[in-house]
Amino acid sequence: xxxxxxxxxxxxxxxxxQILVGDCVEHMNALPxxxxxxxxxxxxxNLQLRGELHxxxxxxxxxxxxxxxxFSSFAAYDRFTRAWLAxxxxxxxxxxxxxxxxxxxxxxxxxxxxQDLDFWILNDVVWRKTNPMPNFRxxxxxxxxxxxxxAGKTExxxxxxNYEALKELNDGLQMRSDWVMPICSGGERLxxxxxxxxxxxxxxxxxxHRVIVGTTNPGDVILDPFFGTGTTGAAARRLGRxxxxxxxxxxxxEVAQDxxxxxxxxxxxxxxxxxxxxxxxxxxxxxxxxxxLLRPGEELWSFNGRHKAKVRADGTLIAHxxxxxxxxxxxxxxxxxxxxxxxxxxxxxxxxxxxxxxLRQQVRSEMQE
Amino acid sequence: xxxxxxxxxxxxxxxxxQILVGDCVEHMNALPxxxxxxxxxxxxxNLQLRGELHxxxxxxxxxxxxxxxxFSSFAAYDRFTRAWLAxxxxxxxxxxxxxxxxxxxxxxxxxxxxQDLDFWILNDVVWRKTNPMPNFRxxxxxxxxxxxxxAGKTExxxxxxNYEALKELNDGLQMRSDWVMPICSGGERLxxxxxxxxxxxxxxxxxxHRVIVGTTNPGDVILDPFFGTGTTGAAARRLGRxxxxxxxxxxxxEVAQDxxxxxxxxxxxxxxxxxxxxxxxxxxxxxxxxxxLLRPGEELWSFNGRHKAKVRADGTLIAHxxxxxxxxxxxxxxxxxxxxxxxxxxxxxxxxxxxxxxLRQQVRSEMQE
DNA sequence: TGGAATTGTGAATCCCGAT
DNA sequence: CATCGGGATTCACAATTCC
Numbered sequence: 001x002x003x004x005x006x007x008x009x010x011x012x013x014x015x016x017x018q019i020l021v022g023d024c025v026e027h028m029n030a031l032p033x034x035x036x037x038x039x040x041x042x043x044x045x046n047l048q049l050r051g052e053l054h055x056x057x058x059x060x061x062x063x064x065x066x067x068x069x070x071f072s073s074f075a076a077y078d079r080f081t082r083a084w085l086a087x088x089x090x091x092x093x094x095x096x097x098x099x100x101x102x103x104x105x106x107x108x109x110x111x112x113x114x115q116d117l118d119f120w121i122l123n124d125v126v127w128r129k130t131n132p133m134p135n136f137r138x139x140x141x142x143x144x145x146x147x148x149x150x151a152g153k154t155e156x157x158x159x160x161x162n163y164e165a166l167k168e169l170n171d172g173l174q175m176r177s178d179w180v181m182p183i184c185s186g187g188e189r190l191x192x193x194x195x196x197x198x199x200x201x202x203x204x205x206x207x208x209h210r211v212i213v214g215t216t217n218p219g220d221v222i223l224d225p226f227f228g229t230g231t232t233g234a235a236a237r238r239l240g241r242x243x244x245x246x247x248x249x250x251x252x253x254e255v256a257q258d259x260x261x262x263x264x265x266x267x268x269x270x271x272x273x274x275x276x277x278x279x280x281x282x283x284x285x286x287x288x289x290x291x292x293l294l295r296p297g298e299e300l301w302s303f304n305g306r307h308k309a310k311v312r313a314d315g316t317l318i319a320h321x322x323x324x325x326x327x328x329x330x331x332x333x334x335x336x337x338x339x340x341x342x343x344x345x346x347x348x349x350x351x352x353x354x355x356x357x358x359l360r361q362q363v364r365s366e367m368q369e
Numbered sequence: 370x371x372x373x374x375x376x377x378x379x380x381x382x383x384x385x386x387q388i389l390v391g392d393c394v395e396h397m398n399a400l401p402x403x404x405x406x407x408x409x410x411x412x413x414x415n416l417q418l419r420g421e422l423h424x425x426x427x428x429x430x431x432x433x434x435x436x437x438x439x440f441s442s443f444a445a446y447d448r449f450t451r452a453w454l455a456x457x458x459x460x461x462x463x464x465x466x467x468x469x470x471x472x473x474x475x476x477x478x479x480x481x482x483x484q485d486l487d488f489w490i491l492n493d494v495v496w497r498k499t500n501p502m503p504n505f506r507x508x509x510x511x512x513x514x515x516x517x518x519x520a521g522k523t524e525x526x527x528x529x530x531n532y533e534a535l536k537e538l539n540d541g542l543q544m545r546s547d548w549v550m551p552i553c554s555g556g557e558r559l560x561x562x563x564x565x566x567x568x569x570x571x572x573x574x575x576x577x578h579r580v581i582v583g584t585t586n587p588g589d590v591i592l593d594p595f596f597g598t599g600t601t602g603a604a605a606r607r608l609g610r611x612x613x614x615x616x617x618x619x620x621x622x623e624v625a626q627d628x629x630x631x632x633x634x635x636x637x638x639x640x641x642x643x644x645x646x647x648x649x650x651x652x653x654x655x656x657x658x659x660x661x662l663l664r665p666g667e668e669l670w671s672f673n674g675r676h677k678a679k680v681r682a683d684g685t686l687i688a689h690x691x692x693x694x695x696x697x698x699x700x701x702x703x704x705x706x707x708x709x710x711x712x713x714x715x716x717x718x719x720x721x722x723x724x725x726x727x728l729r730q731q732v733r734s735e736m737q738e
Numbered sequence: 739t740g741g742a743a744t745t746g747t748g749a750a751t752c753c754c755g756a757t
Numbered sequence: 758c759a760t761c762g763g764g765a766t767t768c769a770c771a772a773t774t775c776c
Contacts, residue, residue: 074484104493104518108480115443115477121751123510124473126495128547130736135543138532141492144545147516149473155751163507163766165683169655172694174504174767176513178497178547181660182735188661206659213682239665239682266682270665273683274692277765278754284763327763336427340764417751424747425766433749472749498748503767506752511768515749552748555771570749 010035011221017237019245019253024225027246028087036091036244037160037220039098040211040232042203043081046105077106081113084225089117089153091223097122097159099211101148101203111149119151122159123177127207130182150215159215165273166214175214181206190229190255198255199229208235216241218271230256237263240271281367283360285326285341286315293359300326300345301353307333309345317345326356379404380590380611388602388614388622393594396615397456405460405613406529406589408467409580409601411572412453413438414475415446424505433569437618443478450475450482453594458486458522460592466491466528468580470517470572480518488520491528495547496576500554519584528584535583544583550575559598559624567624568598577604585610599625606632650736652729654695654710655684662728669695669714670722676702678714686714695725 013032020027088098098119100110114121125148132144152159166175184204192198208231216222218240224232227245229252236243237260247253288294289311296313309319309329316324322332326341334344342360346353382401389396416438422430440446457467467488469479483490494517501513521528535544550573557574559567577600585591587609593601596614598621605612606629616622657663658680665682678688678698685693691701695710703713711729715722 104480104490107493108477108484108518111473111477112481121473123512124476124516125510126497126514126547128495128497132545138543139530141494141519141535142543142545143492145495145547147493149477150510158754161508162683166510168683168685168694169653169659171651171653171655171684174507174511176501176511178495178514180736181656205661206656209659209682266664267666269687270679270681272681274685282755282763325763334427337421337423338427338762338764340766342764414749415751416749418749419751422750422752423766426745428746430750430752431747438749472751474749474751498769500748500769502748502750503769504750504752505766507766508752509750512750551770554748554769558748566748 011242014221014242015244016221016242017233017244019227019230019233019247019256021250021253022246022248024246024248025083025087028084028091028223028225031091031244033090034093035221036223037093037096038212038216038222039088039092039096040208040222040224041084041088041098041100042201042224042226042228043084043100043102043106043110044226045103045201046077074109078109078113081106081109082117085113085117085119088223088225089119092153094153095158095160097150097152097157097215099148099150099215101127101146103143103146107147107149114149114151118155119153120155120157121149121151123150124148125150126178128178128180130180131185132183148211160217160220162214162217162273162276164276166210168274169210169213175210179207179210184231190259192251192255199252202229203231205231205235205238208232209239212236212239212241213273218268227256228252230259233260234263238266240265240268280364283363284315285356287363288356288359289313289315291363293362294347294356298347300347300356302330302333303344303346303353303355305353309333317341383590383611384613385590385611386602386606386613388596388599388616388625390619390622391615391617393615393617394452394456397453397460397592397594400460400613402459403462404590405592406462406465407581407585407591408457408461408465409577409591409593410453410457410467410469411570411593411595411597412450412469412471412475412479413440413595414472414570415440415478416472416474422505430502430505431566431569435569446475447478447482450478451486454482454486454488457592457594458488461522463522464527464529465522466526466584467520467522468517468584469520470496470515472512472515476516476518483518483520487523489522489524489526490518490520492519492546493517494519497547497549499549499551501552517580529586529589531583531586535579538579538582548576548579553600559628561620561624568621571598572600574600574604574607577601578608581605581608581610596625597621599628602629603632607635609634650733652732653684654725656732657725657728658682658684660732662731663716663725667716669716669725671699671702672713672715672722672724674722678702 102110127146129144132142135142184202190198212235221242222236223244225246227247233243233245294311296311298311299308301308309317317329319329322329326345327339330339330341330344342357343355345356418432471479496515498513501511504511553571553573561567581604590611591605592613594615596616602612602614663680665680667680668677670677678686686698688698691698695714696708699708699710699713711726712724714725
């Protein structure tokens with residue numbers, strides 16, 4: 001950069017597309033604040049609730065009768081949770097967001113901690129497993145789902161949400177908060193050299209695909225503080241996003257490195273996703289009049305045929321008892337708080353009503369040429 | 370009882386099949402400890418709604434903005450929650466259990482409080498709504514589920530779980546932790562004299578039916594500290610269980626009294642049968658991409674080999690001069706009004722064209738397992 | 739009277755850029 | 758920071774009205 005006033009992109013200070021070895025809180029504290037677009041975290045589900053049921057002398061602790069012990073283990077989990085969540089929040093960009101995943105053992109601690117740390121929950125999402133492990137003893141319901149929480153850094157944050165892309169992924173219906181997906185098995189399930197599963201809770205890449213397509217843009221930086229065998233990194237790399245992984249266990253890192261080396265990113269033009277109408281260039285209604293697509297004095301009709309208005313030379317409308325923009329007049333005539341005049345108003349062509357939005361499309365396509 | 374040593378059943382001291390008017394903590398504190406078999410609680414969700422919300426057709430959403438759902442802070446909500454949960458726990462029998470229901474606004478507070486008070490979580494259960502209210506502004510996922518938590522009074526408690534009955538309810542398959550049910554509407558939705566909904570958040574009786582059949586026995590006592598319009602009482606009475614309802618609002622109590630008076634308990638042979646099996650599950654094309662069965666950037670060919678298109682990451686196709694869903698692009702390329710993309714498009718496997726419908730069949734068979 | 743079309747509605751933390 | 762105003766945004770049912 002020649003000009004000293006030009007800002008260096010914060011991502012240039014980040015260890016992109018790497019796995020950092022060690023404690024996630026320490027590593028996150030060493031990263032610059034407000035630098036990461038998304039965090040995906042699959043933290044340990046259950047620290048020691050079962051494992052600590054024995055005292056050092058091997059006598060068994062009746063945990064449910066021992067309120068202090070019970071409390072202390074949840075308290076320890078809460079301390080751990082709040083430490084890494086606070087570190088994660090610092091490095092998130094103001095418009096960033098976080099996903100966490102858990103089961104009933106830990107997800108209530110996670111959610112409460114998120115709220116207490118001023119994250120703003122956007123949705124909880126249920127991963128409904130098509131092929132869960134049955135309950136062998138017949139003592140409870142089949143534990144057939146896990147819960148994800150999606151939260152913005154703050155209430156005011158303008159989080160990324162690719163609504164139209166997600167709608168396409170769901171065959172034209174808006175995506176719901178329950179996602180049906182199989183667990184990670186078969187060829188996708190990574191094995192170690194001994195042929196055993198390399199990680200006890202490997203997540204399916206399909207889950208990360210939906211998270212990443214839905215809530216990030218190409219080129220974004222996604223950090224996973226509990227990287228494991230690298231599902232987040234693999235999906236990010238495939239989808240043209242950057243990742244930062246943090247992991248303590250060298251066995252997992254080894255498997256993840258192998259995996260990432262084999263990932264082939266999708267081609268760039270396949271990553272373009274159905275866009276939002278808000279992103280399209282704004283066309284003032286008046287420009288239709290200027291271009292002669294509508295004539296001052298011409299009559300427009302509401303979509304339901306109940307109201308009409310006349311076009312004026314300055315691109316406003318005048319009706320029986322209302323005047324103003326296409327939106328304002330539509331809203332006034334319908335007694336509605338607002339109105340999209342582009343779809344509300346129709347003109348006549350060959351006797352047929354045509355929405356004026358058709359003319360806007362025409363202008364937009366002319367602009368692209 | 371002739372013999373003085375014979376214990377008087379504790380339920381004889383209980384105000385069975387009645388609605389207690391007033392604060393639930395005070396009423397629960399006045400009941401004998403270890404006396405109730407099950408508690409079902411649908412507490413305020415603390416929705417924290419801001420302004421008004423309108424549907425795209427400009428009608429206003431009738432929000433749950435009642436005073437009883439307003440809390441000044443999470444800390445205030447937690448104090449409220451822990452107070453009623455502690456009172457509830459005292460009156461539960463040692464082998465008793467509790468169900469609570471909530472949304473992401475409050476359910477993490479509920480779950481954490483249950484754990485902190487030494488309840489023992491048995492399952493979280495997701496109510497997947499078949500007909501939720503959509504997200505009108507396209508800014509989040511459709512909030513299509515609510516969460517129930519089922520917990521024993523203690524870890525050691527021998528809670529009631531009618532495994533076989535639930536299995537029968539589920540067509541011979543073990544009951545899962547996700548329950549698919551419609552919201553309460555139509556004739557079941559109670560109205561007040563003005564014809565408005567009598568309660569903003571009335572729960573479907575089907576939900577309570579499953580809870581009660583699955584986790585109580587006939588003759589058990591079920592207490593609901595937030596009785597509302599009495600769904601718990603109605604389902605309990607129908608199923609031959611006792612209820613105790615607690616409610617503050619006289620409007621709700623009046624409706625609930627009417628309702629309960631009309632409930633006719635089931636006879637054994639009058640139990641309703643679950644509905645017929647649904648049609649084959651819909652598989653969005655996008656889920657094939659998410660699952661890695663098709664790769665973004667991969668080329669598809671029309672069945673006649675005349676056209677090709679590329680898969681994008683959001684499950685849309687892009688061809689030379691068309692983009693959109695598999696059906697839309699097929700129709701555009703053929704100049705046809707419509708097109709079944711599942712049979713139109715083929716991918717290459719071992720040099721041979723294979724219809725993408727083959728992949729859909731594969732996903733369907735995985736879902737049935 | 740029957741089918742089609744229209745209207746109503748549900749626990750909702752629901753916009754965003756320019757000035 | 759607040760205000761203004763353009764204009765983007767919905768799925769499954771049930772109930773009602775229309776033809």
